[in-house]
Amino acid sequence: MDEFGFIDSIKQEAYMQPSLIRGIGDDGAVFSSEAGKSFVTCIDTFVEGVHFSKETMQPFHVGYRALAANISDLAAMGAEPAFYLVSIVIPQSWEMKELSAIYAGMKELAKKYQMDLIGGDTVSGESLILSITVIGRADKGKARYRSDASVGDVVFVTGTLGDSQAGLHILTNQGEYRNSNYFIDRHRMPEPRIPFALGLKGLSRIALNDISDGVASETNEIAEASNVTIALNDEEIPISSDFVQFPKQLQHQWKYFGGEDFELLGTVREQDWEEVKRIAEKTNTRVSKIGRVTGGYKGHVLLKIDNKEERLEKKGYNHLSR
Template sequence: MDEFKFIESITPNYYRQSSLMKGIGDDAAVVRPESGLEIVTAVDTMVEDVHFSLKTMKPYHIGYRVLGANISDLAAMGSNPAYYMVSIVIPSHWSDNQLKEIYRGMSDHAKKYRMDLIGGDTVSGNQLVVTVTVFGFVPNGRSRLRSHAREGDIVFVTGHLGDSAYGLHLLFGEKYSSDGAQYFTKRHQLPEPRVHFAEKLQMLNRLCLNDISDGIASEANEVAEASNVEIHLDYHLLPIRDELKEFPFDQQNEWVLSGGEDFELIGTVAEKDWPVVQDAAHSTNTKVTKVGYVKKEGQNSQVYLHAQQEKQILRKTGYVHKQ
């Protein structure tokens, strides 16, 4: 299949978003946002054998996951997903059917949020590379920035931590036939961003969100640095499934603190607004857990992990430095 036939095969027959004036078919797409909305955009690139492998994923999973990673960025900004663009470098050993499965995975994920594919590019190369750019809308002044954490805030996370890393461990170990194991492998292959939960929080004037793509150790440090605050986390409050607790503590720590790719959200919110977060979690069937608090001490922007009556510095890598 040549490039033009391939583009024709993935071109949508209709638009889901009323603000889309022109999608695929011209030199560029044309969008007309509604009044009172700001545009949020993000881009992510995934490379074969670096970010994904056919040893642990089918082509369908690759498409579903690469779009999911971008949608999670939109959720972390509090925005509603609207459009996506795909640029793909195609090596000769990838078949047309495999490529169609990648796009089918993206299309199925996009349908959940009424997203439209509005463009992209295809070129030949030695290694499969998929770059996705997403666009979303958020009400004016409601973007959820990492710099929005304040002293006295409650720190919370959605879902469970370490699920995706443990799922990858199972996939490499080829021990994923049981129903319980399939839950974790699905968490790795088919992530579900917290879009609806974040949307329910758009009423709040101030809220800090960050998606957990590189592990909570990294994401908490990003918030602390951007807001110039201390983040204090209680390890015993972190939501960890029992299956992970069966492993040695160091292994459990690695998955939970720096395993990443759970695409959950870490956030901070004023204590008076915590009930709003709980209501949003309940209405969207989202698990949410209070895991710490924000403190302001001079110009310090550290993350501290409290465990077994000790307070230790938590580095971005998940490394715990004893004071």
């Protein structure tokens, strides 16, 4: 199969977004403006050997997870997914049927959110690399920023933290584990929190971020962007019931610095917290209060742990460090 044949094979049969005017097949895709809406866009890249490996993921998961990470960014912006474009660098070592499985993984998730694949590029190279651009829409004035936290806010997080890294640990360390499929699924097929994020639309103010690098990194991002202190309480960080089977030191590492859980981290006014809980229940989303926004140090995160309060540093992934 050559480039043209491959592109034909991944083309969607039919498009789902009514605002799409022209999909794949020309020099660019065309979609219309929509009154009262803004568009949200971001790009994310996944490199074999850096972000994923064939030893812990099947090709289907590689695609699923890469698109999930991008959709999670849209969730963190309060945006509804609409379109995606995929550039793929293909090495000799990947078979056509594996490449098709990558696209099948993306398509499965895309279908869930009515997203259309509207562009792409396929080139050859030394390692498999996926670059995905997503485009979503938000009601005008309702895109959600990290810079909107205020002193007194409740800090909350969806789901449970550290599960993705626990899954990776299970996949790379032989042993007996309880509930291993749960953790492996959380690693391979994370669920972006779109319904919950869209449910928050009615709130007048909310700071929102998604947990891709670890909650330590993302709380720091909100604290810095909003120029506030965030005070977390270790006892309130939500973990799944079988998470306690892992050594304490690993639990701590994965919860705060593990990343890739693709949960949402937010801050809202005290009086909006009940509404957030109601939206969480309605969208079948676990949500936990994990701390407070306070004054004091600008751009710091403090963690209360073992009856001490210490500074929680960023220390998340930083792929460019070398």
